[in-house]
Amino acid sequence: MWLQLDEEGPLHQQAYRALRGAILDGRLRPGARLPATRSLAGELGVSRNTLLQAYEQLADEGYVTARTGAGTFVAESLPDDRLGDAAEPGVASASDATPLPLSKAARRILSAAPRAGISWAIPRKHLAYDFRYGEPAYGDLPxxxxxxxxxxxxxxxxxxxxxxxxxxxxxxxxxxxxxxxxxxxxxxxxxxxxxxxxxxxxxxxxxxxxxxxxxxxxxxxxxxxxxxxxxxxxxxxxxxxxxxxxxxxxxxxxxxxxxxxxxxxxxxxxxxxxxxxxxxxxxxxxxxxxxxxxxxxxxxxxxxxxxxxxxxxxxxxxxxxxxxxxxxxxxxxxxxxxxxxxxxxxxxxxxxxxxxxxxxxxxxxxxxxxxxxxxxxxxxxxRYVRRARVRNGQRREALEAAVARHLAGAAELEGTRAGLHGLLWVPDLALQREAELRRACEARDVGIYPVRPFFTRPPQRSGYVLGYAALSEEAIEEGVRRIGDALEAITR
Ligand SMILES: Cc1ncc(COP(=O)(O)O)c(C=O)c1O
Known part of the structure; x- marks a missing residue:
């Protein structure tokens, strides 16, 4: 595929970056017509709205111009050429000038960042069965x-x-x-x-x-x-x-x-x-x-x-x-x-x-x-919390039933007496393979979240935090079935 999304951040930003990259490296030449949003959306597996937002941002920044009735075209003169060396704020700091010194607090923040993040606060790619923790049931909200x-x-x-x-x-x-x-x-x-x-x-x-x-x-x-x-x-x-x-x-x-x-x-x-x-x-x-x-x-x-x-x-x-x-x-x-x-x-x-x-x-x-x-x-x-407690209780039961059905003997679910998530331990999966199961699930359109970042010292076994409040009972059942399938595939 000539255009690749980098899977970082909101989809419209990913599409924007991919298209901007194609313009800058010449895959899309000055004056070239951008593909119609409908067909490119199908190709990339995103919605047409997502692409419209990306096209709009490119137009706002001067990379493309939209001509009514004719389509969207790459600009003859790119903003990066006009801006010269200062085009990328990050790149500009690569000049000879000494960067501003950071405070001790900022240095601590930077050194801790790769170890653990507030993972659910980082936008991720859309997955149909996403057990992403921290999401309430948006559809139930009044x-x-x-x-x-x-x-x-x-x-x-x-x-x-x-x-x-x-x-x-x-x-x-x-x-x-x-x-x-x-x-x-x-x-x-x-x-x-x-x-x-x-x-x-x-x-x-x-x-x-x-x-x-x-x-x-x-x-x-x-x-x-x-x-x-x-x-x-x-x-x-x-x-x-x-x-x-x-x-x-x-x-x-x-x-x-x-x-x-x-x-x-x-x-x-x-x-x-x-x-x-x-x-x-x-x-x-x-x-x-x-x-x-x-x-x-x-x-x-x-x-x-x-x-x-x-x-x-x-x-x-x-x-x-x-x-x-x-x-x-x-x-x-x-x-x-x-x-x-x-x-x-x-x-x-x-x-x-x-x-x-x-x-x-x-x-x-x-x-x-x-x-x-x-x-x-x-x-x-x-009133809403009372209703949501009943609905989330049903989702929780769906999760327990699905784990019993599809992961019996392979995984244990704990911590579901309260809250909006459970912790799924997979005792026989070595900790080094925790990410492998996450990736295998992602390939099956399922999002699961390793528990490792929440530990100061590594735990003895692999585990995943599964948020269930934002999923329907059917999605929970299907998602857990796919987790079972992924686990079988990587341990076979
Ligand atoms: C333990 C815990 N505290 C607090 C929060 C919520 O944080 P905030 O109120 O900043 O959204 C979360 C989010 O998921 C959480 O897991």
Whole structure:
């Protein structure tokens, strides 16, 4: 094929890069007509819209010109020729000039980056059976209601609404969240203790700024959510892995470490193993934090989704000593692009966190905050979460049944009592072959995600995080069947 997509980032960008490359290396000469979008879309296996976007970007940048009724043609004079050496910003820095020196934090960020990424936040190629973790069920979302409220608020422009707001968050959202969190998650706080952030990730970053000095030791679950380690590593924290078993973080091992500044945990549904922290260990963790004057970051990222047993209330609700920083997000109960999260901090820390947030970004977008406040106050969020819990429970059952049917004896699924993902262990597949199975699945249009990046020390066996919320039961069944097929093909 004369045009190849590089599989990095959104499809329209891939198509844009491929076409631009063909223009620059002369496969498409000045004045040549670009293929019709419909036929090229078929050839590349992308939608026509994707190609239209790519053609539009090429036209905006001067690589092609569109002539109504005649088609799209490569420009006679290319922007790269006109720009000379400075055409590629990255290439320009390859000149003799000394590059700007990076901070220690930036160097740490760069050196940690290849080891692990927040993998689900990186766009990937489209796969029909993608068990990509972190995706909610977009089709189930009450988007009409959301858009109705959004439209109403967008039309209500007034100076108070158009100007800067409280950097800690819109008061109406902090009130709505305080009530919601008490009802849904047993969180005990005043609205003033809530900081509205750009997703959980900004809250972790703020914790790094406010509570961690370079060299401070911070405990992490092993395996752990890389959103913690990558952010805290940038602040120079020394990360201390602590074992996790079927009851969550091993608090005895935690207590054996001296001089810890804090611990980051996912007690409602350990990420990625899915273990639920037992009550006994919750109390041990809080006792440790009180004695050691250490913080506990409780990331309650998907605590709303629990399918077996009684809902486990938050650790924060049990904390009497002001040690827990409770973290929640709209990414799982609504959708990730909203970029709204909430951090509940102990009262004495409110001012430091509010100032850190103000210096970081002067506060989050007022419009979305007011829409979310009304969405919560009118009961839409809780109604939706109840429905989504039932739907996701059905998807989870489909996943368990499909694993039992197609992978019996070859793989074990764990951690599905709560949340939106399970962890599929393939004990007989050596860790070195983890990527091979991922590739074999990808060749069958299935996306599975190795668990290895979430471990500080390599695990003993291969495993994959399987997100199921964004798939239908039929797709889950077919996807797992194909995983079985791929596994058989590579181990035959
Ligand atoms: C453990 C954990 N915490 C938090 C999040 C959500 O992060 P954010 O609120 O920044 O979208 C995720 C995302 O998938 C997660 O797995």
């Amino acid at each position: 988007l009409e209601t959301w858009c109705r409220i959004l439209g109403r608020h967008a039309r209500r422009a007034s100076v108070a609404r158009l100007s800067y707001g409280d950097p800690a968050g819109a008061p109406e959202l902090r009130h709505a969240l305080a009530d919601y969190l008490r009802r849904a998650r047993g969180v005990v706080c005043t609205p003033e203790q809530i900081l509205v952030t750009h997703g959980s990730q900004q809250a972790i970053d703020l914790i790094g700024r406010v509570l961690v000095d370079p060299g401070d030791r911070v405990a992490l679950e092993e395996p752990h959510y890389t959103g913690f380690s990558l952010a805290l590593d940038a602040f120079g924290a020394e990360l201390v892995p602590v074992r996790v078993d079927e009851n969550g973080l091993d608090t005895t091992e935690l207590e054996a470490h001296a001089d810890l500044r804090g611990a980051c945990v996912t007690p409602s549904h350990q990420f990625p193993t899915g273990a639920v922290l037992s009550l006994e260990r919750r109390l041990a963790l809080l006792g440790w934090a009180e004695r050691e004057t250490a913080f506990v970051l409780e990331d309650d990222y998907d605590g709303e989704y629990r399918y077996e047993g009684r809902p486990v209330p938050s650790l924060q609700g049990l904390d009497r000593a002001g040690r827990v920083l409770y973290l929640g997000t709209a990414s799982k109960t609504l959708f990730p692009s909203l970029r709204i999260g909430w951090l509940v901090v102990p009262e004495p820390l409110v001012r430091a966190f509010t100032l850190a947030k103000a210096y970081a970004d002067t506060g989050s977008s007022g419009l979305e905050q007011r829409v979310l406040a009304e969405f919560i106050e009118e009961g839409h969020l809780e």
